[in-house]
Amino acid sequence: MQLSSFAISIAIANIALVSADASNYWKAFTSQIDPKNITVPSIPATTSLNPTTECTYYNPDESLIVINATEWPSIWDVATSNNMDTSPEFLALYDSLDWANAPNISVRKLTSDGGLDFTGYDSSADPDCWWSASVCVHPKLADVSADIINCPEPETWGLTYDDGPNCSHNAFYDYLQEKKLTASMFYIGSNVLDWPYGAMRGVLDGHHIASHTWSHHYTTTLTNKEVLAEFYYTQKAIKLATGLTPRYWRPPYGDIDDRVRWIATQLGLTAVIWNLDTDDWAAGVTTTIEAVKQTYDDYVEMGTNGTFATSGNIVLTHEINNNTMDLAIDYLPKILSAYKQVIDVATCYNISYPYFEDIEWTNVLNASTAAAAASSVASSSVAASGSSSASAAAGTVTAAGAQINQSATSGASQLLPSALFTLVLAAVALL
Numbered sequence: 234m235q236l237s238s239f240a241i242s243i244a245i246a247n248i249a250l251v252s253a254d255a256s257n258y259w260k261a262f263t264s265q266i267d268p269k270n271i272t273v274p275s276i277p278a279t280t281s282l283n284p285t286t287e288c289t290y291y292n293p294d295e296s297l298i299v300i301n302a303t304e305w306p307s308i309w310d311v312a313t314s315n316n317m318d319t320s321p322e323f324l325a326l327y328d329s330l331d332w333a334n335a336p337n338i339s340v341r342k343l344t345s346d347g348g349l350d351f352t353g354y355d356s357s358a359d360p361d362c363w364w365s366a367s368v369c370v371h372p373k374l375a376d377v378s379a380d381i382i383n384c385p386e387p388e389t390w391g392l393t394y395d396d397g398p399n400c401s402h403n404a405f406y407d408y409l410q411e412k413k414l415t416a417s418m419f420y421i422g423s424n425v426l427d428w429p430y431g432a433m434r435g436v437l438d439g440h441h442i443a444s445h446t447w448s449h450h451y452t453t454t455l456t457n458k459e460v461l462a463e464f465y466y467t468q469k470a471i472k473l474a475t476g477l478t479p480r481y482w483r484p485p486y487g488d489i490d491d492r493v494r495w496i497a498t499q500l501g502l503t504a505v506i507w508n509l510d511t512d513d514w515a516a517g518v519t520t521t522i523e524a525v526k527q528t529y530d531d532y533v534e535m536g537t538n539g540t541f542a543t544s545g546n547i548v549l550t551h552e553i554n555n556n557t558m559d560l561a562i563d564y565l566p567k568i569l570s571a572y573k574q575v576i577d578v579a580t581c582y583n584i585s586y587p588y589f590e591d592i593e594w595t596n597v598l599n600a601s602t603a604a605a606a607a608s609s610v611a612s613s614s615v616a617a618s619g620s621s622s623a624s625a626a627a628g629t630v631t632a633a634g635a636q637i638n639q640s641a642t643s644g645a646s647q648l649l650p651s652a653l654f655t656l657v658l659a660a661v662a663l664l
């Protein structure tokens with residue numbers, strides 16, 4: 234009797250978070266890929282170590298992946314483009330959400346140079362828990378998933394790479410494989426559709442795949458419909474290429490507020506932020522490689538100087554270009570020496586189900602690497618449905634982490650306006 238009322242209260246709690254129709258949206262996605270049995274086709278783009286060859290477009294084998302352009306937003310454009318905001322599947326999802334419950338928070342504006350406009354916003358009170366305004370990671374709105382910001386285990390480096398799959402990542406992924414390292418890979422939907430074999434390899438290599446939106450805009454500047462489309466079509470693309478639908482995502486530039494969190498929560502998505510930012514994307518763009526190396530050196534030192542004696546970090550790094558991937562290869566040996574563990578977010582949080590599909594994390598893959606890493610993590614298991622409580626746990630872990638975050642992130646959003654970011658991504662695509 235007690236058990237049934239407990240089950241009912243859990244069910245009610247779930248309904249409060251996600252309306253019944255919306256929670257099954259992922260079941261309509263199609264994929265010909267079995268994530269537990271992936272073979273990446275052997276073509277020059279997947280086997281070469283020459284960036285030009287790697288980044289030569291290919292048509293995916295239709296027995297694996299069929300891309301019909303009429304079913305997708307335009308690459309790198311907001312995900313409502315190409316009439317995707319009026320597609321029956323998107324409208325069905327949109328109409329299934331209880332928008333009357335959505336928070337009444339303004340859509341943010343951009344300044345003329347492409348940065349976020351904070352005019353008129355009370356950043357010190359930060360009523361909307363807008364990360365870009367105050368590095369807020371503890372939502373002020375009820376019934377939204379709180380952000381994950383660090384790995385709870387002491388002296389642990391949470392390994393994450395954003396903006397992939399980068400077409401020229403073969404040597405970098407080879408290196409991670411050689412070191413038996415798995416990372417959380419935050420993939421951009423446009424990149425997944427352009428380079429689906431790169432995403433397949435991410436799963437094959439045992440990495441934890443998560444979403445990084447369709448077109449890498451500041452999400453707080455997008456309308457509710459645009460934010461929903463950015464999430465929806467990225468989920469659909471990752472499913473198409475890998476057979477998996479992520480439960481985790483990372484906002485570009487960390488730009489999230491309670492309105493965006495509410496929409497993400499309707500789709501069962503929890504945000505993963507960070508508490509250390511290498512600014513590696515800026516190396517050779519807006520700062521020197523030496524400056525980024527100094528940041529890396531500082532973070533390596535934190536592994537042995539007591540900074541993470543009681544809890545670990547999650548570090549923001551990128552597979553955005555060959556500079557960032559070379560820096561990663563340079564520094565991973567030092568990071569491995571300085572920290573007790575270097576692991577992906579699913580492993581460090583002991584998340585049993587990082588995807589919607591009924592496949593346990595340690596069984597998704599190439600499980601030898603992930604299982605070995607998971608066995609060295611002592612924290613209690615966190616089931617997928619417990620992502621909110623997992624996030625809450627992270628919140629209690631790090632007063633210190635939050636301080637580090639304040640000083641270390643120094644507003645990547647201000648440093649990298651979206652227009653510049655698009656240019657960087659375009660340059661990478663041309664490599």
Ligand SMILES: [Zn+2]
Nearest residue numbers: 395396485486
């Ligand atoms: Zn990014």
